[in-house]
Amino acid sequence: MKPLLGYRKLAPGTQPNHLYPPYVSSIKRAPKQPQITIPVTLSEITGPAFPKEIVSPKAFDLTRQHKGEPLGERIAVSGRVVDEDGRPVRNALIEIWQANAAGRYLHTNDQHNAPLDPNFTGEGRAFTDEDGRYRFVTVRPGAYPWKNHYNAWRPQHIHFSLFGPAFATRLVTQMYFPGDPLLEFDPIFHSVPDEAARRRLISSFDWLSTEPDLSLGFRFDIVLRGRDATPMER
Protein backbone atom coordinates (compact mmCIF):
# COMPACT_ATOMS: atom_id res chain seq x y z
CA MET A 1 0.00 0.00 0.00
CA LYS A 2 1.58 3.23 -1.13
CA PRO A 3 0.58 6.28 0.96
CA LEU A 4 -0.39 9.45 -0.87
CA LEU A 5 1.93 12.42 -1.00
CA GLY A 6 -0.12 15.57 -0.49
CA TYR A 7 0.51 19.23 -1.27
CA ARG A 8 1.92 21.52 1.38
CA LYS A 9 -0.39 23.88 3.24
CA LEU A 10 -0.05 27.47 2.11
CA ALA A 11 2.20 29.48 4.43
CA PRO A 12 0.27 31.83 6.77
CA GLY A 13 -0.05 35.39 5.48
CA THR A 14 1.15 34.59 1.99
CA GLN A 15 -2.35 34.27 0.54
CA PRO A 16 -5.31 36.64 0.81
CA ASN A 17 -8.15 35.72 3.13
CA HIS A 18 -11.46 35.40 1.36
CA LEU A 19 -12.86 38.35 3.29
CA TYR A 20 -10.97 41.61 2.88
CA PRO A 21 -13.46 44.44 3.50
CA PRO A 22 -11.45 47.17 1.68
CA TYR A 23 -12.17 45.08 -1.42
CA VAL A 24 -15.90 45.72 -1.22
CA SER A 25 -17.02 42.86 -3.48
CA SER A 26 -15.57 40.34 -1.02
CA ILE A 27 -18.07 41.31 1.70
CA LYS A 28 -21.10 39.54 0.23
CA ARG A 29 -19.15 36.81 -1.53
CA ALA A 30 -16.64 35.54 1.02
CA PRO A 31 -17.99 32.55 2.97
CA LYS A 32 -18.57 33.17 6.70
CA GLN A 33 -18.06 29.61 7.92
CA PRO A 34 -14.52 28.32 8.31
CA GLN A 35 -13.28 26.00 5.60
CA ILE A 36 -13.15 22.35 6.52
CA THR A 37 -9.83 20.54 6.35
CA ILE A 38 -9.87 17.06 4.88
CA PRO A 39 -7.01 14.57 4.49
CA VAL A 40 -5.41 14.38 1.07
CA THR A 41 -7.18 12.12 -1.41
CA LEU A 42 -6.58 11.25 -5.04
CA SER A 43 -9.10 13.94 -5.96
CA GLU A 44 -6.73 16.73 -4.91
CA ILE A 45 -3.38 15.32 -6.02
CA THR A 46 -4.60 14.60 -9.53
CA GLY A 47 -5.67 17.30 -11.96
CA PRO A 48 -6.33 17.92 -15.64
CA ALA A 49 -3.53 17.04 -18.05
CA PHE A 50 -4.24 18.96 -21.23
CA PRO A 51 -2.84 17.85 -24.57
CA LYS A 52 -0.54 20.50 -26.02
CA GLU A 53 -2.56 20.58 -29.24
CA ILE A 54 -5.35 22.52 -27.53
CA VAL A 55 -3.22 25.67 -27.65
CA SER A 56 -2.08 27.18 -30.93
CA PRO A 57 1.68 27.81 -31.00
CA LYS A 58 0.80 31.42 -31.92
CA ALA A 59 -1.41 32.02 -28.90
CA PHE A 60 1.52 33.39 -26.85
CA ASP A 61 1.66 36.53 -29.03
CA LEU A 62 -1.20 38.94 -28.30
CA THR A 63 0.10 41.46 -30.83
CA ARG A 64 -0.50 39.20 -33.86
CA GLN A 65 -4.10 38.13 -33.53
CA HIS A 66 -5.54 40.73 -35.90
CA LYS A 67 -4.80 42.40 -39.22
CA GLY A 68 -2.84 45.25 -37.72
CA GLU A 69 -0.71 45.71 -34.65
CA PRO A 70 -2.26 46.93 -31.42
CA LEU A 71 -1.41 50.39 -30.12
CA GLY A 72 0.72 50.71 -27.04
CA GLU A 73 4.09 49.81 -25.65
CA ARG A 74 5.12 46.37 -26.92
CA ILE A 75 6.43 44.13 -24.13
CA ALA A 76 7.57 40.57 -23.65
CA VAL A 77 6.59 38.90 -20.38
CA SER A 78 8.53 35.78 -19.53
CA GLY A 79 9.50 33.72 -16.54
CA ARG A 80 9.69 30.35 -14.94
CA VAL A 81 7.07 28.33 -13.14
CA VAL A 82 8.56 26.29 -10.30
CA ASP A 83 7.21 24.58 -7.21
CA GLU A 84 8.09 25.54 -3.63
CA ASP A 85 11.18 23.33 -3.83
CA GLY A 86 12.39 25.05 -6.97
CA ARG A 87 11.55 22.21 -9.32
CA PRO A 88 10.32 23.30 -12.75
CA VAL A 89 6.61 22.82 -13.44
CA ARG A 90 6.64 21.35 -16.93
CA ASN A 91 3.90 21.44 -19.56
CA ALA A 92 1.70 23.65 -17.40
CA LEU A 93 -1.09 25.51 -19.16
CA ILE A 94 -1.00 29.29 -18.62
CA GLU A 95 -3.90 31.52 -19.70
CA ILE A 96 -3.63 35.30 -19.55
CA TRP A 97 -6.05 38.19 -20.14
CA GLN A 98 -5.69 41.94 -19.87
CA ALA A 99 -6.92 45.42 -20.78
CA ASN A 100 -5.58 47.18 -23.86
CA ALA A 101 -3.05 50.01 -23.70
CA ALA A 102 -5.83 52.52 -23.02
CA GLY A 103 -7.07 50.57 -20.00
CA ARG A 104 -10.16 49.08 -21.68
CA TYR A 105 -11.19 45.42 -21.69
CA LEU A 106 -12.92 43.86 -24.67
CA HIS A 107 -15.94 43.00 -22.53
CA THR A 108 -19.54 44.25 -22.62
CA ASN A 109 -19.48 45.04 -18.89
CA ASP A 110 -16.48 47.33 -19.21
CA GLN A 111 -17.98 50.79 -19.61
CA HIS A 112 -14.78 52.77 -19.03
CA ASN A 113 -14.74 55.62 -21.50
CA ALA A 114 -11.48 54.68 -23.20
CA PRO A 115 -11.15 53.39 -26.75
CA LEU A 116 -11.23 49.74 -27.74
CA ASP A 117 -8.43 48.68 -30.04
CA PRO A 118 -9.62 46.74 -33.10
CA ASN A 119 -6.25 45.01 -33.16
CA PHE A 120 -6.25 43.79 -29.59
CA THR A 121 -8.31 41.11 -27.86
CA GLY A 122 -6.18 40.71 -24.74
CA GLU A 123 -6.27 36.91 -24.60
CA GLY A 124 -3.20 34.64 -24.60
CA ARG A 125 -2.20 31.07 -23.81
CA ALA A 126 0.95 29.00 -23.63
CA PHE A 127 2.41 25.90 -22.05
CA THR A 128 5.57 25.94 -19.97
CA ASP A 129 8.52 24.08 -21.50
CA GLU A 130 10.67 21.32 -20.03
CA ASP A 131 12.41 23.85 -17.80
CA GLY A 132 9.16 25.48 -16.63
CA ARG A 133 9.73 28.55 -18.82
CA TYR A 134 7.05 30.52 -20.64
CA ARG A 135 6.89 33.69 -22.72
CA PHE A 136 4.18 36.04 -23.93
CA VAL A 137 4.37 39.03 -26.27
CA THR A 138 1.78 41.73 -25.67
CA VAL A 139 1.30 45.45 -25.02
CA ARG A 140 1.52 47.06 -21.62
CA PRO A 141 -2.03 47.30 -20.26
CA GLY A 142 -3.37 50.67 -19.14
CA ALA A 143 -4.60 51.49 -15.65
CA TYR A 144 -8.36 51.86 -15.38
CA PRO A 145 -10.95 53.21 -12.95
CA TRP A 146 -13.31 50.96 -10.98
CA LYS A 147 -16.11 51.55 -8.53
CA ASN A 148 -14.64 50.08 -5.32
CA HIS A 149 -14.18 53.50 -3.66
CA TYR A 150 -13.93 57.15 -4.64
CA ASN A 151 -11.39 57.75 -7.42
CA ALA A 152 -10.35 54.10 -7.43
CA TRP A 153 -7.92 52.99 -10.15
CA ARG A 154 -6.51 49.54 -10.69
CA PRO A 155 -2.74 49.43 -11.20
CA GLN A 156 -1.64 48.06 -14.55
CA HIS A 157 -1.86 44.28 -14.44
CA ILE A 158 -2.09 41.08 -16.45
CA HIS A 159 -4.30 38.24 -15.18
CA PHE A 160 -2.59 34.84 -15.02
CA SER A 161 -4.32 31.47 -14.68
CA LEU A 162 -2.20 28.36 -14.12
CA PHE A 163 -2.80 24.65 -13.92
CA GLY A 164 0.04 22.88 -12.24
CA PRO A 165 0.20 19.10 -11.94
CA ALA A 166 -2.80 18.80 -9.58
CA PHE A 167 -6.19 20.18 -8.62
CA ALA A 168 -4.39 21.41 -5.48
CA THR A 169 -1.93 23.55 -7.47
CA ARG A 170 -4.52 25.57 -9.40
CA LEU A 171 -3.64 29.27 -9.21
CA VAL A 172 -5.22 32.43 -10.58
CA THR A 173 -3.29 35.61 -9.92
CA GLN A 174 -2.33 39.01 -11.33
CA MET A 175 1.05 40.30 -12.45
CA TYR A 176 1.87 43.94 -11.70
CA PHE A 177 4.55 46.29 -13.01
CA PRO A 178 7.53 47.65 -11.06
CA GLY A 179 7.22 51.21 -9.78
CA ASP A 180 3.49 51.53 -10.38
CA PRO A 181 2.32 54.33 -8.03
CA LEU A 182 -1.20 52.88 -7.92
CA LEU A 183 -0.08 49.71 -6.12
CA GLU A 184 0.03 51.60 -2.83
CA PHE A 185 -3.72 52.28 -3.04
CA ASP A 186 -4.95 49.00 -4.48
CA PRO A 187 -6.99 46.83 -2.09
CA ILE A 188 -6.69 43.73 -4.27
CA PHE A 189 -2.89 43.90 -4.15
CA HIS A 190 -3.00 44.70 -0.42
CA SER A 191 -5.31 41.78 0.34
CA VAL A 192 -2.13 39.69 0.67
CA PRO A 193 -1.07 40.27 4.30
CA ASP A 194 2.62 39.42 3.99
CA GLU A 195 4.64 42.16 2.32
CA ALA A 196 7.29 39.86 0.89
CA ALA A 197 4.57 37.67 -0.62
CA ARG A 198 2.86 40.75 -2.08
CA ARG A 199 6.11 41.87 -3.71
CA ARG A 200 6.26 38.58 -5.60
CA LEU A 201 3.25 39.73 -7.61
CA ILE A 202 5.34 42.55 -9.11
CA SER A 203 7.29 41.69 -12.23
CA SER A 204 10.78 43.07 -12.74
CA PHE A 205 12.18 44.92 -15.71
CA ASP A 206 14.53 42.53 -17.48
CA TRP A 207 17.35 43.62 -19.79
CA LEU A 208 17.97 40.05 -20.88
CA SER A 209 14.56 39.67 -22.48
CA THR A 210 14.46 43.27 -23.74
CA GLU A 211 14.96 43.17 -27.49
CA PRO A 212 16.72 46.02 -29.32
CA ASP A 213 14.33 48.16 -31.41
CA LEU A 214 11.47 45.81 -30.55
CA SER A 215 10.18 45.40 -27.01
CA LEU A 216 10.84 45.85 -23.30
CA GLY A 217 11.14 42.67 -21.27
CA PHE A 218 9.48 41.95 -17.94
CA ARG A 219 10.16 38.89 -15.85
CA PHE A 220 7.48 37.22 -13.75
CA ASP A 221 8.38 33.99 -12.00
CA ILE A 222 5.58 31.98 -10.46
CA VAL A 223 5.75 29.50 -7.59
CA LEU A 224 3.13 26.77 -7.24
CA ARG A 225 2.52 24.67 -4.13
CA GLY A 226 5.14 22.05 -3.34
CA ARG A 227 4.70 18.46 -2.23
CA ASP A 228 4.62 17.38 1.35
CA ALA A 229 7.93 15.88 2.42
CA THR A 230 6.32 12.90 4.13
CA PRO A 231 3.28 10.95 3.04
CA MET A 232 -0.02 11.65 4.75
CA GLU A 233 -1.07 8.89 7.13
CA ARG A 234 -4.69 8.01 7.49
Place this chain on the structure above:
Amino acid sequence: MHGHSTPSQTVGPFFSIGLNWMNRADIAEGIAGERVAVRGRVLDGDGQPVPDAVLEIWQADADGRYHHPEHADPRNNATPFVGFGRIPTDERGQFSFTTIKPGPVYHTDGKPQAPHLQISVFMRGLLRQLVTRMYFPDEPLNASDLALQIVPESRRETLIARRIEPAGNTLEWNVLLQGANETVFFDC
Protein backbone atom coordinates in the same frame (compact mmCIF):
# COMPACT_ATOMS: atom_id res chain seq x y z
CA MET B 1 12.51 25.30 0.11
CA HIS B 2 12.61 27.64 -2.86
CA GLY B 3 9.94 30.02 -1.64
CA HIS B 4 6.29 30.25 -0.90
CA SER B 5 3.56 29.84 -3.45
CA THR B 6 2.70 32.98 -5.42
CA PRO B 7 -0.33 34.70 -3.86
CA SER B 8 -3.72 34.30 -5.47
CA GLN B 9 -5.62 37.32 -6.81
CA THR B 10 -9.21 37.60 -7.93
CA VAL B 11 -10.24 36.62 -11.46
CA GLY B 12 -12.03 40.00 -11.56
CA PRO B 13 -15.06 40.83 -13.70
CA PHE B 14 -13.58 40.25 -17.16
CA PHE B 15 -12.16 36.72 -16.92
CA SER B 16 -14.32 35.50 -19.79
CA ILE B 17 -11.80 37.11 -22.19
CA GLY B 18 -9.14 34.64 -21.17
CA LEU B 19 -11.12 31.67 -19.90
CA ASN B 20 -14.21 31.25 -22.09
CA TRP B 21 -12.42 29.31 -24.82
CA MET B 22 -12.52 26.17 -22.68
CA ASN B 23 -16.20 26.37 -21.70
CA ARG B 24 -18.12 23.23 -22.63
CA ALA B 25 -21.71 22.40 -21.68
CA ASP B 26 -21.09 18.64 -22.07
CA ILE B 27 -17.86 17.79 -20.33
CA ALA B 28 -18.03 14.05 -21.10
CA GLU B 29 -19.00 14.03 -24.76
CA GLY B 30 -18.60 10.54 -26.22
CA ILE B 31 -17.48 9.06 -22.88
CA ALA B 32 -19.15 5.93 -21.53
CA GLY B 33 -21.14 6.15 -18.33
CA GLU B 34 -24.41 7.15 -16.71
CA ARG B 35 -25.22 10.60 -18.02
CA VAL B 36 -26.36 13.26 -15.59
CA ALA B 37 -27.39 16.86 -16.13
CA VAL B 38 -26.49 19.23 -13.31
CA ARG B 39 -27.97 22.66 -12.85
CA GLY B 40 -27.93 25.23 -10.12
CA ARG B 41 -27.29 28.77 -9.08
CA VAL B 42 -24.55 30.73 -7.35
CA LEU B 43 -25.98 33.12 -4.75
CA ASP B 44 -24.26 35.79 -2.64
CA GLY B 45 -24.86 36.80 0.99
CA ASP B 46 -28.02 38.72 0.07
CA GLY B 47 -29.37 35.75 -1.90
CA GLN B 48 -28.64 37.68 -5.08
CA PRO B 49 -27.48 35.74 -8.14
CA VAL B 50 -23.79 35.92 -9.02
CA PRO B 51 -23.68 36.47 -12.79
CA ASP B 52 -19.89 36.54 -13.03
CA ALA B 53 -18.76 33.25 -11.53
CA VAL B 54 -17.10 30.28 -13.16
CA LEU B 55 -17.01 26.70 -11.87
CA GLU B 56 -14.25 24.26 -12.71
CA ILE B 57 -15.07 20.59 -12.45
CA TRP B 58 -12.53 17.80 -11.97
CA GLN B 59 -13.74 14.23 -11.93
CA ALA B 60 -12.96 10.58 -12.48
CA ASP B 61 -14.51 8.41 -15.18
CA ALA B 62 -17.34 5.89 -14.66
CA ASP B 63 -14.81 3.35 -13.33
CA GLY B 64 -13.42 5.78 -10.79
CA ARG B 65 -10.21 6.50 -12.68
CA TYR B 66 -8.63 9.94 -12.89
CA HIS B 67 -6.85 10.80 -16.12
CA HIS B 68 -3.57 11.47 -14.35
CA PRO B 69 -0.18 9.73 -14.02
CA GLU B 70 -0.49 9.52 -10.24
CA HIS B 71 -3.64 7.46 -10.42
CA ALA B 72 -2.27 4.04 -11.15
CA ASP B 73 -5.35 1.89 -10.95
CA PRO B 74 -4.55 -1.83 -10.82
CA ARG B 75 -7.91 -2.69 -12.40
CA ASN B 76 -7.12 -1.00 -15.65
CA ASN B 77 -4.81 1.34 -17.51
CA ALA B 78 -5.52 4.93 -18.43
CA THR B 79 -8.90 6.50 -19.05
CA PRO B 80 -9.48 8.50 -22.23
CA PHE B 81 -11.65 10.93 -20.29
CA VAL B 82 -9.84 14.22 -19.52
CA GLY B 83 -12.37 14.86 -16.74
CA PHE B 84 -12.22 18.65 -16.72
CA GLY B 85 -14.99 21.15 -17.31
CA ARG B 86 -15.31 24.92 -17.05
CA ILE B 87 -18.83 26.24 -16.54
CA PRO B 88 -19.74 29.94 -16.26
CA THR B 89 -22.87 31.35 -14.61
CA ASP B 90 -25.30 33.40 -16.70
CA GLU B 91 -26.90 36.76 -15.90
CA ARG B 92 -29.32 35.00 -13.54
CA GLY B 93 -26.50 33.30 -11.68
CA GLN B 94 -27.42 29.95 -13.22
CA PHE B 95 -25.13 27.27 -14.51
CA SER B 96 -25.76 23.92 -16.14
CA PHE B 97 -23.69 21.14 -17.58
CA THR B 98 -23.87 17.51 -18.58
CA THR B 99 -21.39 14.86 -17.57
CA ILE B 100 -21.13 11.22 -16.52
CA LYS B 101 -21.44 10.08 -12.93
CA PRO B 102 -17.93 9.16 -11.78
CA GLY B 103 -17.33 5.80 -10.17
CA PRO B 104 -16.03 5.47 -6.62
CA VAL B 105 -12.33 6.33 -6.45
CA TYR B 106 -10.42 3.82 -4.34
CA HIS B 107 -7.94 5.15 -1.84
CA THR B 108 -4.59 3.40 -1.40
CA ASP B 109 -5.96 1.70 1.72
CA GLY B 110 -8.67 0.10 -0.40
CA LYS B 111 -11.51 2.27 0.87
CA PRO B 112 -13.70 3.92 -1.76
CA GLN B 113 -14.63 7.59 -1.83
CA ALA B 114 -18.26 8.17 -2.73
CA PRO B 115 -18.72 9.38 -6.33
CA HIS B 116 -18.18 13.13 -6.41
CA LEU B 117 -17.20 16.06 -8.56
CA GLN B 118 -14.30 18.12 -7.28
CA ILE B 119 -15.15 21.80 -7.85
CA SER B 120 -13.29 25.12 -7.79
CA VAL B 121 -15.35 28.31 -7.77
CA PHE B 122 -13.95 31.60 -9.07
CA MET B 123 -15.61 35.02 -9.27
CA ARG B 124 -15.10 38.74 -8.89
CA GLY B 125 -14.96 39.39 -5.16
CA LEU B 126 -13.19 36.12 -4.37
CA LEU B 127 -9.50 36.75 -3.78
CA ARG B 128 -8.81 33.04 -4.17
CA GLN B 129 -10.87 30.13 -5.36
CA LEU B 130 -13.28 28.22 -3.19
CA VAL B 131 -13.03 24.44 -3.22
CA THR B 132 -16.05 22.25 -2.76
CA ARG B 133 -17.47 18.90 -3.86
CA MET B 134 -20.75 17.78 -5.34
CA TYR B 135 -21.96 14.33 -4.24
CA PHE B 136 -24.81 12.31 -5.73
CA PRO B 137 -28.21 11.56 -4.16
CA ASP B 138 -29.25 8.03 -3.13
CA GLU B 139 -25.64 6.91 -3.06
CA PRO B 140 -24.91 4.31 -0.35
CA LEU B 141 -21.19 5.21 -0.24
CA ASN B 142 -22.05 8.73 0.96
CA ALA B 143 -22.53 7.22 4.44
CA SER B 144 -18.87 6.18 4.65
CA ASP B 145 -17.18 8.86 2.53
CA LEU B 146 -14.09 10.26 4.21
CA ALA B 147 -14.71 13.92 3.42
CA LEU B 148 -18.46 13.83 4.06
CA GLN B 149 -17.91 12.22 7.46
CA ILE B 150 -15.69 15.11 8.54
CA VAL B 151 -18.37 17.66 7.63
CA PRO B 152 -20.84 18.31 10.50
CA GLU B 153 -24.03 16.41 9.77
CA SER B 154 -26.12 19.60 9.72
CA ARG B 155 -24.11 20.93 6.76
CA ARG B 156 -23.62 17.73 4.72
CA GLU B 157 -26.74 18.32 2.66
CA THR B 158 -25.11 21.38 1.04
CA LEU B 159 -22.74 19.00 -0.74
CA ILE B 160 -25.31 16.50 -2.02
CA ALA B 161 -27.20 17.26 -5.22
CA ARG B 162 -30.99 16.86 -5.32
CA ARG B 163 -32.81 14.85 -7.96
CA ILE B 164 -35.32 17.15 -9.62
CA GLU B 165 -37.74 14.36 -10.58
CA PRO B 166 -37.90 11.05 -8.70
CA ALA B 167 -36.57 8.95 -11.58
CA GLY B 168 -34.87 11.62 -13.65
CA ASN B 169 -31.22 12.20 -14.33
CA THR B 170 -31.29 15.94 -13.76
CA LEU B 171 -29.69 17.07 -10.54
CA GLU B 172 -29.84 20.40 -8.78
CA TRP B 173 -26.93 21.66 -6.74
CA ASN B 174 -26.43 25.26 -5.64
CA VAL B 175 -23.50 27.26 -4.38
CA LEU B 176 -24.54 29.50 -1.47
CA LEU B 177 -21.69 31.76 -0.47
CA GLN B 178 -23.19 32.82 2.88
CA GLY B 179 -26.32 32.36 5.00
CA ALA B 180 -28.00 29.56 6.93
CA ASN B 181 -27.33 27.01 4.19
CA GLU B 182 -23.87 28.20 3.25
CA THR B 183 -22.17 25.60 1.07
CA VAL B 184 -19.32 23.69 2.70
CA PHE B 185 -15.95 24.74 1.33
CA PHE B 186 -12.78 22.74 1.91
CA ASP B 187 -9.27 23.72 2.78
CA CYS B 188 -7.18 21.28 0.83
